[in-house]
Amino acid sequence: MKSNGRIQLLTLSALMLLCSCGKSDKSAEVKVKEEKPKVKLALVKTENVEQIQEFTATVESNVKNNIAPSSPVRIEKIFVEVGDQVRKGQKLVQMDASSLNQVKAQLDNLKIEFARIDELYKVGGVSKSEWDAKKMSLDVMQTSYRNLLRNTSLTSPISGVVTARNYDSGDMYSGGMPVLTVEQITPVKLMINVSEDYFTKVKRGMKASIKLDVYGDEEFTGNVTLIYPTVDQTTRTFPVEITVANGGQKVRPGMFARVTLSFGSLERVVVPDLAVVKQTGSGDRYVYVYNNGKVSYNKVVLGRRMGAEYELVSGVPNNSQVVIAGQTHLINGIAVEVEKK
Template sequence: MYNLKIFLQPLALLSLLVLTSCGSNNKETSEQSSQVNESPIVKIAQVSSRPVAQIHEYTGTIEPEIKNNIAPQSPIRIDKIYVEVGDQVRKGQKLVQMDAANLKQLELQLENQKTEFNRIDELYKVGGVSKSEWDAAKTTLDVSQTSFSNLLENTSLVSPINGVVSARNYDNGDLYNGSTPVLVVEQINPVKLFINVSESFYSKVEKGASVDIKLDVYPDELFKGTISLVYPTIDPITRTFIVEVKLNNANQKVRPGMFARAILNYGTKDHVVVPDLAIVKQSGSGDRYVFVYKDGKVSYNKVELGRRMGDEYELLSGVENNSQVVIAGQSRIFNGVEVQLAQE
């Protein structure tokens, strides 16, 4: 009897260990199954369509209204330059005096021809010369007068516009070689810029329309411009057309070469607007997506973004009006998965 008791005790202990182990395994299996079956938790937001201003931004470079290269027609030595870069000049103001030796010689020839023509003219009046001789003398005088006037313009160089000297390429005594102008004068009131606009907006761009202009050099200021010219043709390669915008610049604060952003407003359109938290960027591409929640599941919708407005995005396509979109928990979900909604 004693020996049987000794034999049964280890057997009972072994049975207890087996039962304990099985219970533990069943509990772990149950917990794992619960974790597998548990749906991801997401937070959603109701979105809707509303009027959105169709504002588009275009970049360009400020250019002068007029740019004149001041130079003679042929190589000649420069006698004196009267202005420096940055000087304001008036229309008709003398800027450069070229060497006048040829001009003086031509002036003497012109005076002699005037005297000769006057003599022939008096003879013609009394029948001393023929009409053909009078015509020949008159033609010679006219040609000399034209040559003198042309040389005078190319010896004494004046500004054709009111503007500012933006470049000086020679010094007094240099020989003008014809490769670059002696001076460059630019009219900078007004100034202008050219932008390339998509052909889809061709019917919406009108001459005289107001344009907001931002300059990086003046980040806190907004300038006002006006559409002054709409080019009549579309570039077949870029599918854009050129628009010229003029900007009043009475204080000459805006200068040619500045980087500018022109903002055109094409009215409003009703588009769905979503929180920026809803936008998901597709890895490895520039595509954007939004998870849309419906009937306990989410769908992965590719969207086309419009304007960013603070912490919201305008959607041009991809999400229907009055949809519910996921704004938190996107990293744990995929297309078609069942989800749970986070408790507020």
């Protein structure tokens, strides 16, 4: 009898222990189910956002001229060096003048002969055809002389600066590289490729803000001076030329530039950068929007970044509450707990 009593007591104790464990597990399970991800929120509103776009470009001279004769000839004297400022019409190079001197002597003889023929023609001493033939010979020789003169005494067609010298005095010019290169750097120009989305918004005379890496945050001002009339079908962009007056000549050809154009302003929703989530494996961006205790996973189109904020082109309504912390464990439609600030 005592043995049976002990067995019954042990059995009852075991049942009570099992019941106790079952209640504990269920309680823990309920507790896990009720625990919600904690998030921090920020209220977002529309703001007046300036619509600016940044482009990159390399500075170019306004005009670039290569100075060289039309045929191989020995260089007698070069009068300038790289970096020299030159004026329009200034003599830069003297080439060998042997051919020029020969043609000059022939031209002088033809002038004397023509003067004699002309006097005879006036009194009927020669025919019109003889006069015409001699006049044509004189004209051809004068043209040849002027051409040789231009290619013997090389002058600058523009005012600018010498940016390249490829020969020395006494060298034989053999073609290929020019003797000198002269560039006009007052003004200079930049060519940018603008998206076709702005084709109707770019106007001649528009102001452009320009920064050069070499000068840090110093700003230069330019103007749109040329808009190409067609859009490249591959890149969907069109070229735009911007001119910078460059009175101080600080902006030099070859410098890397960042050009900013402003296309007015629009009312846009602005969100903290902490709210923007990048979807893994794609370039899409999302923002969690809070509403009635739950969050929705809204795909957004970003505009420009403004410090610690982003302009949104679309994706989040005005006056929304967005998640700025705690996104790691969130999924679309999940209930969340808002942490108090």
